[in-house]
Amino acid sequence: MKAKITVSPKKAVLDPQGKTVQSALEHMGYTGIRAVHVGKYLEIEIEGDKEIVRQQIDEACRKLLSNPVIEDYQFTLE
């Protein structure tokens, strides 16, 4: 099975990448953009009982894959 994890910067954290992308998009003529956030996307291929895998991935997200001081995460299992 595949865990698809998205890690994104917390709203309060300065996101210079997001700002830069936003202004680039605006320069290109895209209008109405309220905000851009640049985060990370990870895919983990993993075997096992779905519920146990869910717990494992959640723990890995908290411990290693994201830093709760600056980042939020969410994931799906497929």
Place this chain on the structure above:
Amino acid sequence: MNFAVLQFPASNCDQDAVHVLKNVLGHSARLLWHKENSLGDVDGVLIPGGFSYGDYLRTGAIARFSPIMKAVQLFAENGGMVLGICNGFQILCEAGLLPGALVRNRSLQFCCERVHLKVATTRSGFTRAIPENKLLQIPIAHGDGCYFADESTLGELQKNDQILFQYATPQGMLTDAANPNGSLLNIAGICNKNRNVAGMMPHPERASEGWLGGTDGRLIFESWLQELTGRNKPSAT
């Protein structure tokens, strides 16, 4: 004194730290491979700069899980003095030994230059030998040095006098223009509540020999040495 300088895969200021502690300050310093489980007989631990694990995922994120970090944690809990420089600061934040986190520079560019640092407090074992009101000139060299913490953490840092260094103008003012990376409150270095663990983005080991353009960094090592003198060794495992 005996210092351990930790060596992670792709630490790259490790030898610089040993050089200054040993050849400039005349103390004993040795490299300690990250796969070790014990610090051995040490008075202080230095986590050097570099790009441990290529800075992949996040700076310092993988290094904190190295076996040696458990020993560092214990050493710190027992009052042992730990200084993290640059990547070392990032690792200490990731490991939870220091509050907050270091994120991408506001400019999105790596930045290497000498900066002016205001010493926010001399009431710490890492700043005690610095003359009052002395502005330090020390180089920075990092891409992820923007200090971030939530408001309550920042409030705690201020209340407990945990901010050690702040980026300043040549006149000592904490302005936005003097801030090379966007750090909140211009923070360049902090210590923990117990004041025995400190982290800083600037590189004092690069400002310890006159030929290399200044010796202000030595004041930080000298503070550390003063503090350690007459102190009992914390139990290290």
Place this chain on the structure above:
Amino acid sequence: MRIDPAITPELVQKHGLTPDEFERIKAILGRSPNYTELGIFSVMWSEHCSYKNTRPLLKGFPTTSDKILVGAGEENAGIIDIGDGLAIAFKIESHNHPSAVEPFQGAATGVGGIIRDIFTMGARPICALNSLRFGELSSPEVRRLFSGVVSGIAHYGNCFGIPTLAGEVYFDKSYEGNPLVNVFCLGVLRHEQIARGAAKGVGNPVFYVGPATGRDGLAGAAFASQDLTEESAEQQRGAVQVGDPFMEKLVMEACLELLATGCVAGIQDMGAAGLTCSTCETAARAGTGIEIDLSKVPQRAPNMTPYEIMLSESQERMLIIVKKGREKEVQTIFDKWDLPWAEVGFVTDTGQMVVKNHGELIVNIPASKLADEAPIYHRTSREPAYLENVRRFTLEKISDTVTPEADLKALLAWHSIASKNWVYRQYDHMVRNGSVVCPGSDSAVVRIKEDSLPLLPDGTFGPRFTEKLIALAVDCNATYVYLDPYEGAKIAVAECARNLACSGAIPLGTTDNLNFGNPHNPEIFYQLKKSVEGLAEGCRAFNAPVTGGNVSLYNQNPNGPIDPTPTVAMVGLIEKWEYVTTQWFKNEGDVIVLLGEVIDSSDPLLGMGGSAYLQRIHGLKTGTPPRLNLDKEKQLHDGLRALIYAGLVMSAHDCSDGGLGVTLAECCISQQIARDTPRLIGATIDLRNSPATRLDALLFGESQSRVVISVNPNKLADAKSEASQRGISFNEIGTVGGDLLTIQSSHRTVTTKLADLHDPWWNAIGRAMN
């Protein structure tokens, strides 16, 4: 089942091989090559690997001195003795085409490649330099390439932990779409630590270490040896190599640790043409044969063909030939560093390069014929037609300046002259605690201390030694070379040597990077030939033999060829700490002296030909460039060093792009203490006694063999007498002090506030990039 394409004339042509070359291959093999063999010949016989177009020319370079331990062409990099049993290894290399296609990764992998060339020799890399050329920053595409290349170099060098200590960047239309990225690395070792890239010892096992092989940069060497077109760039984009500096750092540490055990018989990095080049070259050097089995090579992608594995340019891989019976040591060390390794073959006595796949014979080629017997071409050369126009240019065509202050500011803000702090602030130029003179002065200076060395077998750095100081400079005014290839190349060498002399150093050796257009064009070949002659003569004059280098041809895009750019990097030794000299004025009251003539009045163009002034102010890239007399130049360097050694020189700055005006301004404004803290120190200059020529030529002419120094007034008499003994011209032209730069001349007095000079100079590039 793998089915190789049939070998047709079209396929041969697609591999960049001529019908004659194909016949030669058939004669060597005694049969037609198969697909994999064809690929192997095509990369090994590309210009990048074989120098087939330039080898006869390169023979003209001086390559010997009593200090050379490993000479040009012998190994991956040359090695020079610096005394006390220590030596330095250094080399420059280009990564132009990959950077045009993908600037970040192209530049990053260039840095990775040159670092590997250095530690392959057994040396610990201690600093890097680079020489970059781009189109003009007004173009968004150029800005993208420029910022990509700079951040690529920064990414790789910073993460690896090597200080990028000096460099040069020029901007000119001719490089639009074909930027130049030349990267240099220097390493240090003890004489007994020199490692060789030879597959010695029949029966010795061959190890592959480093990350698995993927389809990256397939046939990059062959790609680098073609004209750059839209189509070729697009084709290559999918196959761009990706650099991993973290991996390289580990591979280096592991290799140096392994070399210290003494179990290595031979070592070579897998750079251009990867596994192909490293296997046949190591066998050819040792006069042995080599046999490998591809099924043992770690592979990243499924179903890779032998062709792909042999030609892949996946990065950070090394080939190591290990003394039989000591395999375990390789395993222990590489496991410690968590690095992949595999035993892939062994050394034979057949002279053949044999490649098998799961036991099936795929490749069987005489190694030395493949590595050393590429065809050699003596191309025809013809003087370029444009040179006639160039020679016709006279100063009557332009009127003298009436706005010298504005001209000076404009020149200081011209991107080729402006401060490169936007670039070097992105490079960690201080890591390793050896950066004595950081970017921003004429030469960089790095110190060699014990931890600059690789460890010895006993885990120590060996006997103590006095710290050494190495000065480095890289230069090439390609406009001069374009306008006069011979003289221009000579000047490139002289300027490098002058920069070293200004820092207090004596040249030890040179490495060059010849960046030119398509050599099949006789006019381009003329540029190449004349440049090499000029370089050779220059290197001979300064006793700075060429220890190696790189040739990059086919640097052109649909708009035409680049300006001929024979980049020169020179390395020198500073014997004592007290000799280290920087370019900026130090103390109020010091006397400013020009060593050399104020103007070369024998030059009808008064030093204005090809000058920055003509280009920036008049939009003209023409005129015969200034002449350079090597004897006079050498005398200047020796005299300057004598003054420095006698402790008489407070600052020394070579007079080059932008002439005396820009040089003096730089002496006043170029010292940077810390962020937002320049140290500005003024000067009052009196040129009223100088030959009454045009004001523009006086201020901005680029006559050669000139250096601006400053001298403590109490030592002026000593300095004067030393200079006269040395036979160099010594002109007192002013005094340091104040917050203005004032230049008096018989025409008028030019006065500017230092802050007004500093701002455009310091910020021009940063502003163009924001």
